[in-house]
Amino acid sequence: MSLEHLMRTGRWTTAPVSADLVSDTLRVTAAESSDAWRTTSYGFVHDSEHALIAPFAVGSAIEVSFILDFTQQFDQAGLFLRSSDREWMKAGIEISDGLPQLGAVVTHGVSDWSVAPVADWVGRAVTVRASRTGDAITVRARVDDDNFRLVRLAYFAPDASIDGGLFCCAPTRAGLTVTFSDFRQTAADESLH
Template identity: 30%
Template structure:
């Protein structure tokens, strides 16, 4: 599959279709908006595709979220100024389905309350300049649309990186354990 790490965590392992990560402290992906800082040191395990490729990525995420902004899910990335991350984010003691879209160096953030499921299923589909993001709560949950976002269409010479991401931005964190199961990325033709 030719996956590689961007900001490899100190502790991680793979067993079959399961990837287990313990996030490093003070890691995040964010650009400027509202918080007036930039971080590009979160963990991202990805494959590269042609920049104009349509594709669908799915994964099941389970985490032991304990600290403000603990997070994990899927990521699509062109470079440090153009990326999308989606998944679970821990805010005020609760899990939220979360999406951050960063285009031209500016991040936005949207959340949907969820019932702290044991597993959050994610499905992200990219077609041309649009990314359709869906989530499902629990093993048997039905997928619901969370976001339809603009994402720049690049030429074939610029790779699109797609995979799993996780981070622990909190000031008082020691990181947390997160498990990704059944990561699947399919090129759509």
């Protein structure tokens, strides 16, 4: 599945300000205050992310690629998996404390968050991959053509109906535009390591 196919067959969880497919890239502009979070530490629920998603079956994987050229606090982009408003995951890059952070938020009723700084990824092509096998979602990421590194292993019920795709959010500002350069659906990874 390509970006063009995802645009034709997918659905937005929340429509972005704009989404333009130009020369094999998808440029998505996020609305100010868009975000995905549920309760933990902050006490609020935000369910206004701009995720373009399609069915994500057990035994498959999705990859989302984008250019890391955003710099404002909490700007974020990557991949999004959604079973319901209380069961979802986002993984990718989020700007926090002045640095791009590679991480994931897993939500089973309430959200958690894990991050690691990747300052040397700025200006480069980031690819985030989610692989679904049994009761596990394995998230890996890389920059350019480097090897994938493990980001997260998370539980999702094996019989859960999950949609997956790309996303972006701009919790603190207007004007964030993310350039997505690729979307692929492939077979799931055969092993964790």
